[in-house]
Amino acid sequence: MSGLLLTVFFFRFDDNKRSETEVLQTISTYLAKAYYNQVFLNGIIYFHSIMQTRMGGSGIRSLGIMERLTGGHNMDNVLLVSNMWDALKNTVNSDGQRLTGQEVGELRERELRMSPEFWKELIDKGAHTSRHRGSSWESAHELIRRFLYPDANRGVGRPMKLLLQEELVDQHKRLEETEVGKYINARLYEGQQKLEKEIAELRRKHHRALDGYGASSSASASEIGSQLEEKKKGLNDVRKKAEILGRRVDQLVSDQGNKITTPIGRTSGTHAGLCNVM
Numbered sequence: 001m002s003g004l005l006l007t008v009f010f011f012r013f014d015d016n017k018r019s020e021t022e023v024l025q026t027i028s029t030y031l032a033k034a035y036y037n038q039v040f041l042n043g044i045i046y047f048h049s050i051m052q053t054r055m056g057g058s059g060i061r062s063l064g065i066m067e068r069l070t071g072g073h074n075m076d077n078v079l080l081v082s083n084m085w086d087a088l089k090n091t092v093n094s095d096g097q098r099l100t101g102q103e104v105g106e107l108r109e110r111e112l113r114m115s116p117e118f119w120k121e122l123i124d125k126g127a128h129t130s131r132h133r134g135s136s137w138e139s140a141h142e143l144i145r146r147f148l149y150p151d152a153n154r155g156v157g158r159p160m161k162l163l164l165q166e167e168l169v170d171q172h173k174r175l176e177e178t179e180v181g182k183y184i185n186a187r188l189y190e191g192q193q194k195l196e197k198e199i200a201e202l203r204r205k206h207h208r209a210l211d212g213y214g215a216s217s218s219a220s221a222s223e224i225g226s227q228l229e230e231k232k233k234g235l236n237d238v239r240k241k242a243e244i245l246g247r248r249v250d251q252l253v254s255d256q257g258n259k260i261t262t263p264i265g266r267t268s269g270t271h272a273g274l275c276n277v278m
Contacts, residue, residue, distance in 0.1 A: 020065070020184050021241040027069070028168060028175060032249045035169050040159035043077050043147045044070055047132070048112065050082040050105045055118050061187075067122060068180040071163025076126030079146060080119050082109055083132040168249040176245035188242050195235040202228040 034040070046066055048059065070078060088101030099107075112119045113129060123129065130146065133139040147157035167178040175181040206228055209221035 019241055021188075021244045024065075024069075024175065024180065024184060025244050025247075028164065028249070031162060031165050032168050035161070035165040040161060042157050042159055043079060044074075045079045045081055045143065047081050047083050049084045050108055050131075051084045051087055053108070055112070060117060063118070063122065064183055065180055068178075068183050069162060069164045071166075071179075072125050074160045074162060075122055076128075077158060077160050078122065078127040079143065080112075080122065080127055080129045081132050081143060082112065082129075085131055085133050172248065174246055174248050176242070181245050185242065185245050188238055188245075192235065192238045192242070195231055195238065199228065199231045199235065202231060 031041075044066065046063070048055070052059070066078075067075070082105070085102075085105050088105045090098065090100050091104055092098050109129075109131075113123060114120055119127070119129065128146070130143060131139070132143060164178055164180055167173045168175070173181075176185050202224055206221060206224045209224055
């Protein structure tokens, strides 16, 4: 298989250090550069820890982002992988039945596969599922091998054009106009609306406190003023994130040129790159 180029893209949006818009900007810049250079992804691997008793809101949101970034027509090239199986421990369920770690994992995996809220709709669109055994190199290699033989693996591994690439490059859309951008922007808009209402209410309270009398009123005015400043900072942060979504692809890549020199590699919460398979 000498000379075969395998492109695998790993990403994570539930990052405590970087906002969704910052992660999306990094991913969009890389994908736009790759598309300009006719370098296509061969697959997307989505990891989910089987240690989680239930998929939280951030996990559901990450799935939504991944689907809108990839496009439903590319779901047959997506691998949904549950990992951390080796860390599962024996437990006793609510009925008093003792379950092995393996059995616990299988129950959670079944819920992921069968629930429309989790993986079911993606699987119905063609996404594949697999397991990764934590420290097992063989398990990791098996995941990668899934992308090497597209014909034998029901399409997994074929070069694909992501929906986001089509929207940014072919259709010249701004990030906020793309499907994934609209999905993220909706949450930003809700946050902005909430903060604006809270700021308006705090301003009214602040004015009333300033018009009051006595030390207690002064203390209240100071406290409310501090809350008001914090809300203003939060609103400014939301507006900055929304500004990122207003950019077009030429703005995303203008500072770095349109040629890929090196993959993005590993960044905080985001992994992307090219891998030569020999």
